[in-house]
Every structure is written in structure tokens, then in C-alpha cells.
Amino acid sequence: MLRRALRSWYRLHRIVREGLKFATVGSVGFIVDIGLFNLLLFAGGQGPLHDQPLLAKTLSVTAATIVTYAGHRLWTFRHRARVKLARGYPLFFLFNGLGLGIALACLGVSRYVLGLSGPLADNISANVVGLAIGTLFRYWAYRTWVFPAHPDADPRRRDPKAEPVHV
Template sequence: MRRLIDLLLRGQTWREWWIEFLRFCTVGLSAFVVDIGLFNLLRFGPGELLIDKPLTAKVISVAVSIVVAWTGNRLWTFREKRRSAAHREALMFLLVNIGGMLVAVGCLAFSHYVLRLTSPLADNISANGVGLVLGTAFRYVCYRYVVFTEDHSSGGGADGQTPTPDDDPAAPGAPAGGGSDPQSSDPVGSDPVVHGSVSSDSATADR
């Protein structure tokens, strides 16, 4: 069970996962508001641009809300896991959202045609209640484990490895001069003339 939890968390703590999930919900709520708001604005707003074209208005509002959701999740919710290939990530994001829509539609179809619950309340509960919850769960799982899967959190050098003191001449404890012999920095030991002068003075003092 512990290994399963570690696998699901992908190295995160419970706190980090909870923050990620709250960000996901915030972005999703923002996209939902954009969808509903833009749909009504296009149909009933100033000029009533698409008053007689509800399907066109809905397609436009859904498309814009998907862009909002992708941007928010890429730059905020999963910013440390976003893919370097943005076009491929956007395509996968779109496919996942289509899958989430099919989940909601499937719940509505099952309730309406199989269970024969055809009242307006039943349709709203199945589509906008159960379908919304299951579709959101489907999206989150796919975003986390399929769409946003690259890891940009590793530090270190260009090759992803942390430099050691032997590799860094400026690191504490590293030999001066990039690993050269410490004795070579002794001016007395490296000058034979000084050695000769010291030996001569010592002989004179003995006399």
C-alpha cells in the first residue's frame, strides 16, 4: 500500500499534492466561468451576435475555455511537469478534454436512455452532477500522469549532476591552483638560491 501511495504521489508530499489539486480546481472553475459567461455573452450580450446560433456559441465558448484551462494548468498547476513540446502537449490536452466530455455525455445517456430518468432534474444531475464530477476526475488523472509528465525540478550542472569539490576549484577544501601540489606554493622550498643562502649563514654562525 505504501509503494502504491508513493507511486501515485510521484515524489510529492501530501501538502504539495494538495496544493496542486487546489490549483487544478481553481483553473477548472475559471475555465467553467469562461465557458458559461462567453456562451451567454455571444447569445444575449450586446449586439446578440449569435442569438439564433446556440451551437456555434457553445463551440466557441468551449474552445476558449479549453485554451484557458490549458494555459492555467501548464503555467501554474503543473508548471514543473510541463512538456518542452508545447504543440504535442496541447494536442494531448485537447484529447483528454474530449474524453472528459464523453464521460459526462455517457452519464447522461445512461441515465436518460437506460434508467429511463427523463425529467429535467434527472438530466441535470446525471450530466452536470455525476458527469461533471467523473469527467473532472478523469481529466485530473490524465493531466497528472499522461499530459504533464516531464520533470524540470532537478538541479545541478548542465548534465544534471551536482559538482563535487574536486571539480570546482572555488569550492571549500579544494586544492589551490586547481589540484596542484600544496608544496609548490611554498616560496622557500621552490627557490634553490634561498636554500643556499640559508645554508651559508648557518655555516658562518657555527664558526
């Protein structure tokens, strides 16, 4: 019973630690994303893409994706199995693309369905609502497919009498 409780505590501790790292790297990506998005749309009153918010969001997310892939591979998920770069990088971009789709859908509904525009409306729809939903999706997808657990780190595959694996 005590061993099971300790194993559960260890798993929870690992997930919380990994989640905090994910949030830290994501925060850097968020700064890149929101900074570039606002620069492209609103710099000097009317940014270079002031009339193209979906393109501005696509470019800002692409830049943030490059930054966060490096952070997640080298720090957040460094203890997890390494998939080949030729597989992991495209999967990472695919899931970021789906996360981008979530943010774009929120921005598109806000802008073109609800008729809300301007810095506050665009930022709330794309960078609060869309980003929150997209982040939950990406965390799940990265852990599942891009940075999977080591097969020997799965407690169901180990000897129940063995000591916990410290990663």
C-alpha cells in the same frame, strides 16, 4: 526515518498544492462550461440550441478547454516538465475529449435512456455527475502525460543523501 517522513510530507504537500491550483483553474473552466451550456440551452426560455443538448455541451466544453489549458500550463503545472506545445496541446484536447465523452454519456443516459430533461436534470447529469467523473480522469491524465514530472525530481532517481528538490 525522519528523512523519509519529511520526504513523504513534502510530496503530499506538493500534491495538495497542485490539486488546489488544479481545482482553481478547473473552477474557472467550470464557470465557462456551465455558463455557456445554460446560455445555449436555456437563454430566454429556449436558447439557440434548446433541442440539441449534446451539441451545446460540446461547444461549452471546447470553450472551457481552451481556458483551462492556458491556466494549467501557465500556473498549475508550471513546475513540471514542459512537453512541446505540438504534443501537449493535442494530448490536452484528447483527454478533455475523453472527459467530454464521460459528461456526454451521463447526459445522454439521463436524457435519452431515463427520459429526464429540463434544466435540473440536464445540469445534474452533465455538470455534476459527468463533470466529477471526468475531472478525476483528467487530473490523472494531465499529470501523467500532458504535464509529466521532471525526471530529476523523481526521488527514486536521486541520490538518497541529497536534499529534496524544491520546485
